[in-house]
Amino acid sequence: MRTEAAAVTLAGAPRSIGRWRSLFTQESIATIAVSLIVAAAVLLPLATLVVSSFRVLDDLGFSTTWGLDNYRLLFTDHVIPGAFVNTLLISTGSMVLATVLGVSLAWINARTNCPWREKLEPFNLIPFFLSPFVGAIAWHNLAAPKTGLINALARNTLGIEGHLLNVDNIYGVIWVTGIFFTPLVYLFVVGSLRRMDPSLEDSARTTGAGLLRTTLTVTLPLVAPGILSGAIIVFVTSAGEFGVPFKLGAPYGVETLTTQIFTKAVGDDANYYLGASMSMALGAITAFFIFVQQRYIAPRSFTTVTGKGFRPNVVDLGRWKWLALGLNLAFILVAVVLPIFCLVVVSLHPVWEGEIILSDITFRNYVKTLAFWRTDSISAATNGIFNSFILSFAGASIAMVLSLVVSYMIHRTKGFGSRMLDLLCVIPIGFPGIVLAMGVLVTYIKTPIYATLWILLLGYITRFFPYGQRNISSVMLAISEELDQSSRMAGASWITTLRRITIPLLKPGIFAGWLLLFIIFLRELSISIILYTSGTETLSVGVYYLANFENESLTSALSVAQTVVLLACIVIFRRMAGREALTA
Amino acid sequence: MSAQDSSFVEVVQLSKRFGAELAVREVNLAVARGEFVTLLGPSGCGKTTTLRCIAGLERPDAGEIRIDGQVVTAPEREIHFNPEDRNIGMVFQSYAVWPHMTVFDNVAYGLRVRRVNDAEMKARTNKALELVGLGHLADRYATKLSGGQRQRVALARAIAYEPKVILFDEPLSNLDAKLREQMRIELVRLQHEVGITSIYVTHDQSEALVMSDRVVVMDKGVIQQVGDPETIYARPANAFVANFIGVANLLEGRLLSRSGDVSEVEIPAGDGFAPLHLKAAGGEGASRGQKIILSLRPEDISLHLQRPEGGSAVNLMDAEVIDTVYLGNFLDCRVKVGAHEVTLQIDHFERLSPGQKVFLTFWPDHGLCLTE
Amino acid sequence: MENEKATPPYLEVNGLVKWFGADRAVDNISFGVERGKFLTLLGPSGCGKTTTLMSIAGLHGIDGGDIRVGDVTYTSFSKKLFLPPEKRDIGMVFQSYAIWPHMTVAQNVAYPLEIRKIDRAEIDSRVADVLRLVGLGDMADKLATQLSGGQQQRAALARAIVSRPRLLLFDEPLSNLDLKLREQMRVELKRIQNEVGITSVYVTHDQSEALVMSDEIIVMSKGRIEQKGGPHEIYAHPVNRYVSNFIGVANLLEGHVIRVTSPGHGEFEVNHGNERVILPCCLGEGLKEGAAAVLSVRPENVEARRKDPGTPRLEGEVLEAIFLGNCVDCRVRWGAFEWKVLAHPRDRLRPGERVFLHLDPDHSLAVQP
Incomplete structure (x- = not known):
């Protein structure tokens, strides 16, 4: 059945296939193969996850029977219902925070005469590339009640009793998640603000509307789909975030669905089947929101792009521009400068107790976490460095090859098969990494790939190849099909055309996608934490x-190392891809 | 006609600089109430900048703009009205129809901004929609419209609140050829019906000829000629205008003599050819021996297969066919006259082969001598 | 004479059928092109012209008929034969130019030769020759993205002809260019095709392009051929109302042929209110006495005079006189009918004026409705 559906995609005219067997044969083989691989990779873990969630483990933890007990526990357990509520609170909170910040910053950068806005823009995007988990560690060191740097400073200089700030609670989780996901909203909004045809606003002005009215009735409604899309993506990503609640929530009684899934996947009272049912619950929420976004909101984004290279209308803020600059600088301070500064400071102390002691400064922490050749190094850290580089390099490369073929099939062939593939590529985006990882775990735990790097690779690629595919697709959409066709007319076969025309044309998209995936894989936590075993740790x-x-000091040292590598990648990324290529 | 009527919109000594470049240089323009004036020129000639200064979307560096006696821009006196305070309507090249509103809401926008009461707002919006023939699409979203329909919405939106002036910024250039021809006739009809003062910017000379009461030809930020379409076409002020409006053969030569309205000119025909002695209109104020440019329209030159004799042999030139282009209703023909290449247009089908010897004539009042 | 008849055309399309879903995009059409000739497929969008071209190119399969060039069969439905596009030895020029932006002009043009594994020295000399021919001699090392639209189209043409293919196909190549450049390029394109002498099939919806460039024109509508003939023949002697209306502008009056005066000439009767007006005219093919017909008169063949000419008397009122520079486009109301008249600016016709229309019988053609 499936082979037939795939075969239909290749020539455009299904009627012809039976008769014209010699038509595009190289294409048909590639198409069938890739369709099967993608379908298997995406659907198998989800299907197994569904099945597992109905298996109930008996009290001894040996045998299972069919039943709904796992789902019943979601409501009756003494922790899970609370985790459920916390997940919704955290997602909603960080969505609101990220949207307010993201829209403000996007507007300041795209549409006002705020000073230095071109120079500040890259810094606004940095949190997008860093690990929120590391951000949580940094903020814990900054604002934990006792050992937080800020609180210590406040005690010493202002003479405050107790503490000034406390991030070890649900508000801290919301704060860190919110500021780290602000760039997502920013990227969704800044593009449409910048590319908006200025005559849409000019015509409101000439029709008699003032600046404020024009902004409220024309500009904002036009970017509303972008804002809404960004907000939903933040909601969904926050719901699937594991690192931040694990660091700032769980130890202080704020459990979320992700931290609960984690405890069911590893540890002494592991119960994959209960983990599967929790994953189903979390996946149902995220998939629903992604469905709404893809189906109803993304298509509504108004194509206001004009062919002319108009510059967008710029609002003269007058004296307010200093306030705008202040807001932007404050964001960069809390999201980039303070966390990195704090990590560096902590990593240089043998033990962190909240105070900077210059005489204690040492590089011993770096030696212990990075110097793999020494016997006293910590193997979980040094293994992680090796494994992460291998996984990132291999994962990004394989995912991009897959993305290339999949994009080609989606955009250059028509019919049922290409629409199926298009859908398959959206599905992984609808499920948080930790949910998909649970699926991969229950699917492959009894196969030889379990406890190897392969299972991590499989999880990474399945979850994130759609990001690479979108990068290529956006370039491919801009390239006329006639460029391929004229190569065929010049006498070149399909493979030659792909090699000499299509791939070279897609190079910018391929490279941007590769580097984006490399960065994502290098900081990946929520899939790795489910699938790793001793020896296959990641960074x-x-x-x-x-x-x-x-x-904390050793943790900070490795965090700084990871951050430095990621920052280097960002620099390369901006050189090669430019800022528009980011919107995955 | 009062003084105010003849200069309902008045632009005085307008200059606008972009960086080091002077986009508009001391432009003066007066538009009468109800008049349709077109600013015509190649891209970068300053026409759009002038229009955007009138709209208030651009701030000029010097000069003054008055609409209905009210000074709306005078940088020297630090007067600048925002676009919304000028009571104008504007139609843009990209239509700029708001995609998040229905057709009705787009058109009603200006009336709502002006706080017109509900009943009147509805009546006037519907009237504007009927005028442009979109009454049946009022509830449709703009994204569901074709290009031509979007431009009609933009037009209805600009006229619904009866502004003093309506400004057009190349509104038809995004439409395909057939639709464009249809729309320009419709636009003129509408403008006559509503009687609203209009300033129209285009680079398309045929649009300007078809639509305008008066045409202002601009180049490099400076006005080259102002006049009604017939005058601009038949009596271009200089070589730029002659070549920009329609097609013209421009031949360089010297004035030999003038008698009455007719100038006699000598045009060198290149090495090995006798110079041409031709009679043509124009050349007023030129002195003997002065350099002139003879402008000849392709349709004003007659082609003869045999050497014409007697009365019709005026301004006779020997020529050799280079090639022909068959257009159905016309035959475009390129010929060599001495070393010059001359284009002419015949209104009937004729089999001409390259290299064939032919003869050209034109009536003296069909040629025009331009001085520079 | 007999010998000539026996030679089949170089490109032969026979009984071509192509379905798109439930639509018959091309409905059993047949035509041939002589070696070295320039054929244009002309029609509105959706008439099947591009589908026909793509069938020749092999960019999709067909549902009936066969296509042959010289002694090579490209596609045959009955024999279940399909030659993949790269084996057809065709040069093609696309609407979007399709110049590869990651290569220089010379690399673009050399590509078909590299695919054919021709040695480097010959590639270089042939690329240089063909670039000179299309007027891009000094642009060889420019990247395609540095070229203007017109130059890109020249490069596309060079790439299409460099391998001296059997056939040259054009898919509306000029429609992305602006008006002035388009007019210039169509003359140039025709010159180059003449020079290289490759049999060409050109697709366009622009009738003036077809008139200017073609040796022969096929006018298509709804997947069928309406008329095939030389440019002047199509313009001056359209076979029916559709062709007459599509090529150029025409006044089309409905009425009857009432008399055949001599072969090819006759009289046409049209109702004008209560009156019957009789107009002498030429007769198109297959029109007999009493047949319902359409009289087609081009606007440039209608003259508006101020003096009463006697009979036939067509008196009307000028509705509109649109000044176009070299001519004035007029509409004249004659009862319920609106005449399109192309007048000279020096006649100074004004709206509201009464005029008498004079039709030239030699340029008034009665055709099948």
Whole structure:
């Protein structure tokens, strides 16, 4: 059945296939193969997850029977219902925070005469590339009640008793998640603000509306789909975020669905089947919102782009422009400068107790976490570095090859098959990494790939290849099909055309996509934490290990190392891809 | 006619600089109430900048703009009315129809901004929609409209609140050829019906000829000629205008003599050819021996297969066919006259082969001598 | 004479059928093109012209008929034969130019030769020759993105002809260019095709392009051929109302042929209110006495005079006189009918004026409705 559906995609005219067997044969083989691979990779874990969630583990933890007990527990357990509520509160809170910040910053950068806005823009985007987990570690060191740097300073200089700030609670989780996901909203909004045809606003002005009225009745409604899309993506990503609640919530009684899934996947009272049912619950929420966004909101984004290279209308803020600048600088301070500064400071102390002691400064923490050749190094950290580089490199490369073929099939062939593939590519986006990882875990736990890097690779690619595919697709949409056709007319076969014309034309998209995936994989936590075993730790798992079993200073050292690599990648990324290529 | 009527919109010594470049240089323009004036010129000639200064979307560096006696821009006196305070309507090239509103809401926008009461707002919006023939699409979203329909919405939106002036910024250039021809006739009809003062910017000379009461030809930020379409076409002020409006053969030569309205000119025909001695209109104020440019329209030149004799052999030139282009109703023909290449247009089908010897004539009052 | 008849055309399309879903995009059409000739498929969008071209190119399969060039069969439905596009030895020029932006002009043009594994020295000399031919001699090392639209189209043409293919196909190549450039390029394109002498099939919806460039024109509508003939033949002797209306502008009056005066000439009767007006005219093919017909008169063949000419008397009122520079486009109301008249600016016709219309019988053609 499935082969037939796939075969239909290749020539455009299904009627012809039976008769014209010699038509596009290289294409048909590639199409069938890739369709099967993608379908298997995406659907198998989800299907197994559904099945597992109906298996109930008996009290001894040995055998299972069919039943709805796992779902019943979602409502009756003494922790899970609370985790459910916390997840919704955190997602809603960070969505509101990220949207307010993201829209404000986007408007300041795209539409006002705020000073230095071109120079500040790259810094606004940095949190997008860093690990929110590391952000949570940094903010814990900044604003934990006792050991937080800010609180210590406040005690010493202002003479305050107790503490000034406390991030070890649900508000802290919302704060860190919100500021780290602000760039998502920013990217969704800034593009449509910048590319909006200025005559849409000019015509409101000439029709008699003032600046404020024009902004409220024309500009804002036009970017509303972008704002809404960004907000939903933040909601969904926050719901699936594991690192931040794990660091700032769970130890202080704020459990979320992700931290609960984690406890069911590893540890002494592991229960994959209950984990599967929680994953189903979380996945149902996120998939629903992504469906709404893809189906109803994204298509409504108004195509207001004009061919002319108009510059968008710029609002003269007058004296208010200093306030705008202040807001932008404040964001960069709390989201980039303070966390990184604090990590560096902590990492240079043998033990962190909330105070900077210059005489204690040492590089011993870096030696212990990075110097893999020494016997006293911590293997979870050094393994993590090796494994993460291997996984990121291999994962990004394989995912981009897959993305290339999939994009080609979606855009260059028509019919049922290409629409199916298009849908398959959206599905992984609808499920948080931790949910998909649970699916991968229950699917492959009894196969030889479990406890190897392969299972991590599979999880990474399945979850994130749509990001690469979107990067290529956006370039491919801009390239006329006639460019391929004229190569065929010049006498070149399909493979030659792909090699000499299509791939070279897609190079910018391929490279941008590769680097984006490399960055995502390098900081990946929520899939890794479910699928790793001793020996297959990743960089973020290493940080997790240090945070859990060692001290803050060692954790900070590895975090700084990861951050430095990510920052280097960002610099390369901006050089090669430009700022428009980011919107995955 | 009062003084105010003849200069309902008045632009005085307008200059606008973009960086180091002077986009508009001391432009003066007066538009009468109800008149349709077109600013015509190649891209970068300053026509759009002038229009955007009138709209208030651009701030000029010097000069003054008055609408209905009210000074709306005078940078020297620090007067600048915002676009919304000028009571104008504007139609843009990209239509700029708001995609998040229905057709009705788009058109009603200006009336709602002006706080017109509900009943009147509805009546006037519907009237404007009927005028442009979109009454049946009032509830449709703008994204569901074709290009031509969007431009009609933009037009209805601009006239619904009866502004003093309506400004057009190349409104038809995004439409395809057939629709464009249809729309320009419709636009003129509408303008006559509503009687609203209109300033129209275009680079398309045929649009300007078809639609305008008066045409203002601009180049490099400076006005080259102002006049009604017939005058601009038949009596271009200089070589730029002659070549920009329609097609013209421009031949350089010297004035030999003038008698009455007729100038006699000598045009060198290149090495090995005798110079041409031709009679043509124009050349007023030129002195003997002065350099002139003879402008000849392709449709004003007659082609003869045999050497014409007697009365019709005026301004006779020997020529050789280069090639022909068959257009159905016309035959475009390129010929060589001495070293010059001359284009002419015949209104019937004729089999001409390259290299064939032919003869050209034109009536003296069909040629025009331009001085520079 | 007999020998000539026996030679089949170089490109032969026979009984071509192509379905798109439930639509018959091309409905059993047949035509041929002589070697070295320039054929244009002309019609409105959706008439099947592009589908026909794509069938020749092999960019999709067909549902009936066969296509042959020289002694090579490209596609045959009955024999279940399909030659993939890259094996057809065709040069093609697309509407979007389709110049590869990651290559220089010379690399673009060399591509078809590299695919054919021709040695480097010959590639270089042939690329240089063909670039000179299309007027891009000094642009060889420019990137395609540095070229203007017109130059890109020249490069596309060079790439299409460099391998001296059997056939040259054009898919509305000029429609992305602006008016002035388009007029210039169509003359140029025709010159180059003449020079290289490759048999060409050109698709356009622009009738003036077809008139200017073609040796032969096929006018298509709804997947069928309406008329095939030379440019002047199509313009001056359209076979029916559709062709007459599509090529150029025409006044189309409905009425009857009432008399055949001599072969090819006759009289046409049209109702004008209560009156019957009789107009001498030429007769198109297959029109007999008493047949219902349409009289087609081009606007440039209608003259508006101020003096009463006697019979036939067509008196009307000028509705509109639109000044176009070299001519004035007029509408004249004659009862319920509106005449399109192309007048000279020096006649100074004004709206509201009464005029008498004079039709030239030699340029008034009665055709099938």
